[in-house]
Amino acid sequence: MAVPFLPRSSRTLVRMLAVAAIAAGGGLAAHAQNAAPFQISPSEAPGAMRQQGPGTSGSNTGGSGQSSGAQFSSPSAGSGSRGGTGASGGQGQPAFGSSVSQTADQFFGAGPQSSQTASPQSIDQPQPDASQASQPFSMGGASGQSQPSGTVQPFAGSQPLPSAGGQTRNPTLPSIDTLLDPQNAQPWLPQNQQGGQQQQQQPVQIETGDELNALNRFFEDNTGRRTMHVSLNALQGELPAVDRPIVPYPQLRLEGEDDFQSWTIYLSAAQAARRSTLSIAFTNSVLVLPEASELRVFLNTQEILTTTIDSPDDTKVVAVPLEPDMVRPGANAIRIEVDQRHRIDCSIGATYELWTRIEPRLTGLSFSGGDVPLQSLAELPAVGVDTTGATRIRVLQGPSMSVQSQDLIIRAVQTMAVRGRFEHPLVEILTPGMPAPPQPGVVNLVIGTYDEIGNLVRGVPSDARSTSVVTLQDRPDIGPTVFVTAPDTRGLDVSLKRLGAEIDPISRISPIAATPPWNAPGAIEIDGAQRVTLREAGVFTEEFSGRRFQTHFQIKLPPDFFAAAYGQATIELDAAYTPAVLPGSRLNVYVNDVLATALSFTAADGRVFTKFPVRILLKNFRPGVNDIRIQVNLRTESDELCLPGGTVSTEQRFVLFNTTEFVFPAFARIGRVPDLASFSADGFPYSIDDRPVAVRVSGDSRDTLGATATLLARLATARGSSFNTVAVDSVANLVGRPAIVVGSFGEVPPLVLQRTRVDRSIPGSWLSPRATASRGEPQGLSQYDQVLQRLRAQTRQRDALRNRNVDVEEFSDTGDLATDERIQTRDLYERWRGEVDEGISLSSLIEDFQSWFHRQFDVSFGFLTARETDDGSNVISDQATLVVAQATAPQSEDQAWTLVTAPNPALLSAGMAALSAERQWNRLGGRLTAFELDDDSVDTFPAESPVFIVTQPLSFENMRLIAANWFSLNNGIYAIVLIAAAVALGFATHSVIRPMGRKP
Secondary structure, three states, rough: OOOOOOHHHHHHEEEEEEEEHHHHOOOHHHHHHOOOOOOOOHHHHHHHOOOOOOOOOOOOOOOOOOOOOOOOOOOOOOOHOOOOOOOOOOOOOOOEEEEEEEEEHHOOOOOOOOOOOOOOOOOOOOOOOOHHHHOOOOOOOOOOOOOOOOOOOOOOOHOOOOOOOEEEEOOOOHHHHHHHHOOOOOOEEEOOOOOOOOOOOOOOOOHHHHHHHHHHHHHHOOOEEEEOOOOOOOOOOOOOOEEOOOOOOOOEEEEEEEEEEEEEEEOOHHHHHHEEEEEEEEOOOOOEEEOEEEEEEEEEOOEEEEEEOOOOOEEEEEEEOOHHOOOOOOEEEEEEEEEEEOOOOOOOHHHHEEEEEEEEHHHHHEEEOOOOOOOHHHHHHHOOOOOOOOEEEEOOOOOOOOHHHHHHHHHHHHHHHHHHHOOOOEEEOOOOOOOOOOOOOEEEEEEHHHHHHHEOOOOOOOOHHHOOEEEEEOOOOOOOEEEEEEEOOHHHHHHHHHHHHOOHHHOOOOOOOHHOOOOOOEEEEOOOOOEEEOOOOOOEEEEEOOOEEEEEEEEEOOOEEEOOOOEEEEEEEEEEOOOOOOOEEEEEEOEEEEEEEEEEEOOOOOOEEEEEEEEEEHHHHOOOOEEEEEEEEEEEEHHOOOOOOOOOOOOOEEOOOOOOOEOOOOOOEEEOOOOOOHHHHHOOOOOOOOOOOEEEEOOOOHHHHHHHHHHHHHHHHHOOOOOEEEEEHHHHHHHOOOEEEEEEHHHOHHHHHHHOOHHHHHOHHOOHHHHHOOOOOOHHHHHHHHHHHHHHHHHHHHHHHOOOOHHHHHHHOOOHHHHHHHHHHHHHEEEHHHHHOOOOOHHHHHHHHHHHHHHOOOOOOOOHOOOOOOOOOOOOOOOEEEEEEEEEEEEEEEEEEEEEEEEHHHHHHHHHHHHHOOHOOOOOOOOEEEEEOOOEEEEEEEOOOOOOEEEOOOOHHHHHHHHHHHHOHHHHHHHHHHHHHHHHHHHHHHHOOOOOOOOO
């Protein structure tokens, strides 16, 4: 309808009103699906695209009303549901996987508001029929309304548009079709009401399930490289938008001017053959200069992505399609590295303000046609990780929990963790009535006789009625599930042996990450005197033009490593720096985040180092994994001037060659108990032989059993094989044998508390009724998820504050308060001790002399006053969530008792899940370790008088090294022995020479 006498803006308004009136009457209902810029037609819905591909094991391809394309079925339509196989109409309703629609309702928490709020759909759940809900994917307009095509116009008064979920959102969000269509040459740039000037593109806010599904479409589109900026303020951690998360860490942060992290992911043959998309999501510091900063991604030594680091205010998601020939079945190496420069500051201190944080929830693989199901146990490593960086083993168990069931579960999860190469396994026990939806990085375990599990879950192999069965089924209703079953208990032992005995074909493939110059997820193992080049350690030759160069690698030492005070390793340095580098620049070497040695550059005209020795004392190393970081601080005159544009230097200043060698000397080999560092390395001393290890699960809570299974699975992963464990229910069965006890503090036997001396170290807050009760908090791993989400939110908040130039120290948190409280407690203890001991006595004089002698000569006489009791300084902090303690077993000092306890079962499960992560796990040490869940802090208490356990033949060389280390640790005894030897030598010399010479 033409209205020539009206201005153009008025004519446009008339057209909009006319279209809105027709749409309200239903005349343009069909056209609105394609014309509305904020809507997606049901046939293009992401939920339909994320169906599992053809050949899905256990999927129901029949049913009326289904086509080969995108499928939407009503939850009430039983014929269209993707149920599992093996369920007949005469069987009872199973506890897990009864129907897809019921599982979705349990997972997404349908409640009183479910009829008003649109629930996001899981990638494996059936989507609602288009005829039952109008505008199911509305992203901007109200329900039942449509927007005209063309330029997006906000409502009058700039009021936010209501979304399909009943929430409000910014009306200036871009059209999702514009963001997803790589062929669209016109970027989305809204116009204002004044002059139609272009504004900067705003991030897509992820607030509802519809918008999350739109993000899913972005990942699945593999037509070319594409970029999206999103806001994740309301995105829940349990709603991943990728089929396969790949970040194996709870948080990944790359810091400084150059940093990298590499690891391997495992793909099945079907996953490797499927077209897929790799997405990388990150946020960076506002002080990063985009024009000179890049993030690069390598896949199997090939650079597949380079992008500018330019997203300080939101999350930048970059997706790149992968062809099948770019990946391979088995291990595939992923490497992410950053090259960052500061915007305005040229100082070395300013480099600590540079960071890029990877978002694990949006970083991963999305497969064409949806996730690819696993086919057999050989593909168990392809389960991968979830968005927390862990692999979860969900044990589907009946309501009753006998000791025999505990024993089977503990043995099975160990084998699965080793076979699946689960670096961070978490075990959760689910009972009937609890939701078990399919999720990335989650594998189910169903173990028991056929009669016990027949009514527990669908798809139990019928062969288990007559023989032992071990199999994996990838179920669309509950995900990949391992069945370990047999007709009777004796057959279950046979099934468990088969689970561990079958050879994994993927393990025969050499991990490509082990090929230099790529880091492997596992550290380089050192068993004795050894030389390792940086190339073998995963570090390559690199020229550097910045101010703070850094690189890192890892080594792994055996659990009986004993070199706490003797010997030194050497880095034979091959490097060079130019004359532009000023004298006083330093090379620092950090071992486990502690400065171990430093080297100052003194030459003013540059220098080339060839096998220059940089020595590191062995006391900086510990049994297990050690992280070694080389850092070089470079000072130049141009940086001190820092002229405009001076933050980006074009001239190389330093080079580190990968021919640099790390030389580790021979070291003493003897085990010690208690020593939790050796315990974390491979489960020492339980790993010495295959003798049975008694495991006591104190209490009947499923959280306690889950924490116990998590601990044993983590130990089995570190060892590389399962332990011979036996679950016991009596304290009498622990005496005289190696044992591991896990339970809440109130349920641990008093004998174990007394033996490990935990009863004299715990804070008084653990004894309060509030600490021992769960107080209605979420149970088990759900509480761990909430804590991790809170820590991530705090990290994002701190980063946002830094980006806004806000002093973060002005914002106090519980961690700071806890630290202040500990300091105040210790200061108060020292003041009271000084007031009580202010009188002069012989004991105080001796103690003062010992302290002075130790300060002056580094000689300790602590052995003279060594006590097995704990004073006030060894009391655990009130904020401690979990305690791990070790002691020798009664009546058998060559055996160990290890205790893991917490105030209540919920904190026990959550604390064990957090402690088993790599960063915290490698910080275990001493006789007791206290872990605080809220701030990830770890406190260790050393062992006063450890017992030595012979693990290697006592050769002369080994005995010499053992004696040298022991005397170095007990240098007071060494001084006394040396003085006694000198006196004895004097008397002997006098007695020999006295008869000689002239006689009167």
